[in-house]
Amino acid sequence: MKKTILIAASVVSIALTAAISPQTAEEKKGLEISKKAEAADNGWGNTSQTLTMILKNKNGQTTTRKTHGFSLEVIGDGDKSMTVFDTPKDVQGTASMTYTHKVGDDDQWLYLPALKRVKRISSSNKSGPFMGSEFAFEDLSSQEVEKYTHKYISTVKLAGVVVYKLERVPVSATSGYKKITVYINKENLRPERIIFYDRKAAKLKTLVYSGYKKYAGKFWRADQMKMVNHQNGKETILKFEGYKFNDPTITEESFTQNSLKRAK
Amino acid sequence: MLKVKFVILIIMLLGYSSVMISQEIEEEIFEEEILDEDVISEEIEGEQQEKVKVKKLTSELSGNIRGDYRYYPDEGLYIGQQQEYVSAVFNPEIYLEWANGKQRIQFKGFGRLNQYDNKQTHVDLREFYYQRVLKKWEISIGVKQIYWGFTESNHLVNVINQDDVLEGNDIENKLGQPMGHISVSQKWGTVDFMVMPYFRKVQFPGIRGRGRPPFLLDEDNIWFESENEEYNPDLAIRWFHNIKSVDIGLSHFYGTSRVPFFDVSLEGDFTLMHELINQTGLEFQATTGAMLWKLEAINRVSERKTIKAFTVGAEYTFSNVFKTDLGFLLEYNYDDRGAELINGLNDDVFMGMRIGFNDKQSTDFLGGINVDAETGTMTYFAEANRRLGDSWKLSFKMFGLNTDTETEFFYLIRKDGFVEASLSKYF
16 A cells, blocks of 8 residues: 555656656757746846837727836846836826746735725736736736746747747646747847737737847847737737836835835 | 558658648748838947936826716605715825935825715815835825725724715725824834824714714714813824735724714714724735635724624635636624624625726726625625726716614615716816
């Protein structure tokens, strides 16, 4: 009996190891590229920026939303971030604070200024649309390597740029995606494009990064992210402006419950 | 045999290469698709922000103005009461900050103009305070709104601000509370300390208003246990912390109870009784995936009696069901005060549903029903909101109740269920 349990346990542990650690050469290479890409962006410290979101429906009618926010790099865990809504006017001052974690669910709170109330957002709510856009919450949260399994597919040329094509499978069961295909610039390791596949493995959305600029001598940030939904014909454009790095006033203290209530 | 294997190998190779070709083609089509938005790269040197400029004074005026139309399907029980009420509501907000947000002044006013009830026509200073922010410290002086707690059907721990009863039995509307408030954020949590030098009296609807008992409640007919009356210096302290998926708070309040109880004289005159209390409160919330577990409990000691009360419950959200978030709430309320409670939440089960449509117009719905396990008294409500364009909002609200228990406060307002439509303009 004891032996059976032991065998069962070792089978389980082997199965788990197989699931977690990369086995094939493609998986090893995929993980390696993802880690290199993450490392290339290490040390950004903190950033602040404003964001204009343009929602476009099938008929080309547009609606604009504005937010501003800042984030802090956390060594050894996921990043912390704060987003404050500026428009539409009825949600002005509503703020959301996220502690991303490399492993396990993120912590997220929402501050509602009309009620003076901080509400916890259940962490499994990541696949839902962000402010009625084509971006899901999980598309906008900090993309930690640990949140996916990685597989190298090929090296291809995309719009004249040599890119690594990787396939990532979300670790979380509550993700809205079966898999995503990521195109990473071979030269500077920044993401150029992501294709999202829904839970039924049907092509759902394509995200294109453009207008890359280098900040603080090292860090690439896209001015624009365009998400096209292939299933409903809608699209959302995110325009980032006023990127600032290394603001000494952005510290751990900028991400407390009090900071969330003070966010303006 | 060998030949067959060879043929299979050829077929496989052909199949493989055709897959490769189709993939190449796919990539090619892909490339064509994006030719018009070639990836532009630009290097910007010397953009590094080393110094942060001290910002000068920035000011912001915002707020909203709203029109309410409320209809009571039942005729009022008492003389003077109407069935249709039209109101205008004004919520102006001014925010000033300087020294990079380290110093700030926040103003939030409130005003309602009611068609019939001149008591419900009222103004209030919801917030008006100066705040100084230091690295870990926050010091404020003025009129503030403080919210504590997690549960939805009852806010037992939330004792700082007086209810704005003129805004209905909706427990979310509070009168501004004057205070000095110090808050400090540490690794082990946030500690708040407040001194409140002035007590805000409850205001009740007038003779032409609905939602009132047959007699007129007069806020001058009031008894304070404190010899300083409404000038008793009330004190409160609270520790609050987030430990991973757990939010926890422990608070203590000493001072004049915001919630009155009623004393009836032999002549039938009602007096609002405000005793001095020591109330300790516990707030707890744990998040496990899509489930939020909530608990609020209080121990409230006065010379007259010691009472215990709690609200316990859970909220489960089904996310992204056809882009919609569907939340279910279940809470249970217990309170030693029994029939003395105006809100009746002494032994009650609450069930609620929240729908967030996650659309461009932020359409949402919240509905709930509260049942007294002992008497069967039921109250229910629903509200829905939808943004129109960029700065308008349309809202619907309903409240209903069903009771035949004459000893409950709800019995006195049993005909006061209503429906309401509102249109707000934000600026």
